[in-house]
Amino acid sequence: MTGLKKYMKSALYHKIIKFFAEHPGSIDTSRGIATWIGESIPRTDKALKELAKAKILISHVNRNTRAYGFTTDKKLLSLISVRLKRQPDMKKRYH
Amino acid sequence: MKKETGHQKDLFKIMLEDENFKRETAILTSLLGGSNINIWLTENGMELALLDKRKPSCSLIKSKKNSLKSCRKKIISLSLKTRRKKKPVCFECGKKKHGIAIPVVQGDRVYGHLIVCNAENDISEELLDLFINFISILIREVQKRLELSKVYNSIRPRAIALSTIHTIHRIISSTLNIDELLPKLARLSLQIFRADQCCIAIKNNGRSRPVVMEVAKNGVVNKHGKGKKWCAATLKRERVISKGRIVSTKKTLCVPLTDEDVIGAICVKGKSAGLHFDNFDKEILLTLSEQAAVAIKNAQLYKEQEDITIGSIKSLAAIMDARKGLNYKTRESFAKIAIAIGKELGLRMDRIRNLHYAVILHDAGQMSFSDDLLMKSEKLTGHEYRIIRRHPARSAAIIKHIPFLKPVVPIILYHHENYDGTGYPKGLKGEQIPLDARIMSLVSAFGAMITTRPYRKKVAIDTAILEIKKNSGVQFDPMAVKAFLKVVKEPAMQEILKKGI
Numbered sequence: 001m002t003g004l005k006k007y008m009k010s011a012l013y014h015k016i017i018k019f020f021a022e023h024p025g026s027i028d029t030s031r032g033i034a035t036w037i038g039e040s041i042p043r044t045d046k047a048l049k050e051l052a053k054a055k056i057l058i059s060h061v062n063r064n065t066r067a068y069g070f071t072t073d074k075k076l077l078s079l080i081s082v083r084l085k086r087q088p089d090m091k092k093r094y095h
Numbered sequence: 096m097k098k099e100t101g102h103q104k105d106l107f108k109i110m111l112e113d114e115n116f117k118r119e120t121a122i123l124t125s126l127l128g129g130s131n132i133n134i135w136l137t138e139n140g141m142e143l144a145l146l147d148k149r150k151p152s153c154s155l156i157k158s159k160k161n162s163l164k165s166c167r168k169k170i171i172s173l174s175l176k177t178r179r180k181k182k183p184v185c186f187e188c189g190k191k192k193h194g195i196a197i198p199v200v201q202g203d204r205v206y207g208h209l210i211v212c213n214a215e216n217d218i219s220e221e222l223l224d225l226f227i228n229f230i231s232i233l234i235r236e237v238q239k240r241l242e243l244s245k246v247y248n249s250i251r252p253r254a255i256a257l258s259t260i261h262t263i264h265r266i267i268s269s270t271l272n273i274d275e276l277l278p279k280l281a282r283l284s285l286q287i288f289r290a291d292q293c294c295i296a297i298k299n300n301g302r303s304r305p306v307v308m309e310v311a312k313n314g315v316v317n318k319h320g321k322g323k324k325w326c327a328a329t330l331k332r333e334r335v336i337s338k339g340r341i342v343s344t345k346k347t348l349c350v351p352l353t354d355e356d357v358i359g360a361i362c363v364k365g366k367s368a369g370l371h372f373d374n375f376d377k378e379i380l381l382t383l384s385e386q387a388a389v390a391i392k393n394a395q396l397y398k399e400q401e402d403i404t405i406g407s408i409k410s411l412a413a414i415m416d417a418r419k420g421l422n423y424k425t426r427e428s429f430a431k432i433a434i435a436i437g438k439e440l441g442l443r444m445d446r447i448r449n450l451h452y453a454v455i456l457h458d459a460g461q462m463s464f465s466d467d468l469l470m471k472s473e474k475l476t477g478h479e480y481r482i483i484r485r486h487p488a489r490s491a492a493i494i495k496h497i498p499f500l501k502p503v504v505p506i507i508l509y510h511h512e513n514y515d516g517t518g519y520p521k522g523l524k525g526e527q528i529p530l531d532a533r534i535m536s537l538v539s540a541f542g543a544m545i546t547t548r549p550y551r552k553k554v555a556i557d558t559a560i561l562e563i564k565k566n567s568g569v570q571f572d573p574m575a576v577k578a579f580l581k582v583v584k585e586p587a588m589q590e591i592l593k594k595g596i
Binding site: 024025026027028029032036058060062063064065067069070072074 | 252255256258259262263265266269270279282283285286287288289367379
C-alpha cells in the first residue's frame, strides 16, 4: 500500500512511526522529532521526507518551516497499529 | 499464577536485573538454606506473583494435588495478617519449612508483601533485620524509579505538545495572507486534535454574522459544507463570539479567538477513534487560539495596509491612463494575462502579485513627460525617442521609494529589454533579464499592439498573437511566449480580452 512493511524493517523508520502512533496529535520539525526519538537530525530529516512521500506522514510547509504530522487515513492508521502490535520494538538496524 | 502488577513488576525487575540486588537476594536466600527458596510478592494483599516466574520449588506443592492453591491461600492470609500489623511475620508451612512475610511499607501505606518460604533454617532475629533492611533499600529504589517514570510519563507528552504548539506558531505566524492562513489553521487543528471537523469563524465588522470557514476531515476547505451550519448554530447558541464563552464537551470544543476583543472563534468536533476531548485538548486549543488570534489580526492588518497601497497604485494608474486616453479596465485585463502566464510558469504567489503591480505601474515614469510628447501622432525625433527610452528608469525611480514595491523595481526597469539583447536600458540578454521582466515585456508589447495609440491604430488580437509568436526568441523569451500562447487560447481569457479592450 505505502511500503509500510519495508519501512517497518528499518529501526529509524520504525521509531518515527511509533512516535507518531503514540503521539498522533504531534506536529513537529525534523529537529524536534529527532530529539524525541533520539536520532540524528539529517538522518531523521531524510526519513521524514520519505515517509511524507509515502503518505504515512503529512508535511506542512511554510517558507522557513517544514513540519510533519501523522496521517489521518483510517485504513492506513489501522494497518500501522496492527504492524506496531506485531512488532512493538526493534533492534538498531539501518538500511 | 496471576500476572504481575505495578509494584510487583518493578520490584521483580530490580531483583532480577540489578546486579547489586541480584547478589543480595542470592546471599539472603543462601542464608535461609539452599536454592529452593520461593520468593513471592503480593500487592495490596490480593495479587500474588512469584519471582522469576518459575514453578514454586516446594515438595508440598509437588506432592499434593491442589496444594499450590492452598499454598497461595495461606500466603495471602499471611499477608493480610501482616498488613494489619505492618510488621514481619515468621511462619512454618505444612511441610515444616520456614518462611517470612515482610510488609512493603511506604509511609502509612502497605503496598504488598515480600514472602519468602521453603527455607530449611529457622529465621533468626539477625536474618530478619537483614531482610527488613534489604526490603527498605529495595523500596527506596522502586520509589525512585517510579517517580522517574511518572515524571517521564507526565512531562514528555506535555513537552511534545508544547513543541507542537511552537511549530504551529512558526507555521502560522509567517503567513500574512488571510486566505492562506485560515485553511492552514483549520487543517493543523484537525491534525492536532485528530478531529473530524474544524471550523473557524471570523467576526465580520459591520455585519451581524461571522464568516464561517469550514474544513472537512480530508483537509479540503469547504466554505459551503454541512459543517458550516453546525458551526454557525453552535457559535450562536453558545454565544462563543458574542460573550466569549468556551464550549467544552466530549465531542465538541469551541473557544473564542481573542486579541484584546473577540475577533472570532475556532471549533473542533468529533475526535477520531471514538475518543473524547479532555482538559488537555482544551488547554491546547486555548493556547492555539491565542496564537491564531494574533496571526489573524496581523494578516488582517497586513491586508488593510495592502488594500490602501493597492488603492493608491490604482489611483496613480488611473491618472496615467486618463492622460494616455486608456481606461483602467484595459490595464487590469493585461494584468490578468500577466498573472495567468506567471501561474503557468509556476511562479510563487508573491512574485505573481509583484507582476500584477508591475503591469499597473510600468509606465509611471511617463507622468513626467509632456502631453505633447505622449499624444504626438507623428514619428518621434531622435531626441524625443531618447526621452521615451528613459521611462523604465523613471518609473523605477518613482516606485523604489515605496518599500512594499521594492521587488517590483527590476520588473519595471527591465521590461523593455529584449531577449536577444537589443532592448533598453541596459541591453541585457536572455536569462540576464529577470523572468518577471520577460513576462512583463511580452504583456506590455501585446497591450501596446491591441490598443489604439496616438501614432497608430490598434491591430486585431489574432494578429498581435501571431506577432508575439514570430518574435519568440528574438524580442521575447520563448518560455514566456509558450505560456502566453497557452493562456490566450483559454475561453475565459478570450472573454477578458474582448470585454477589457
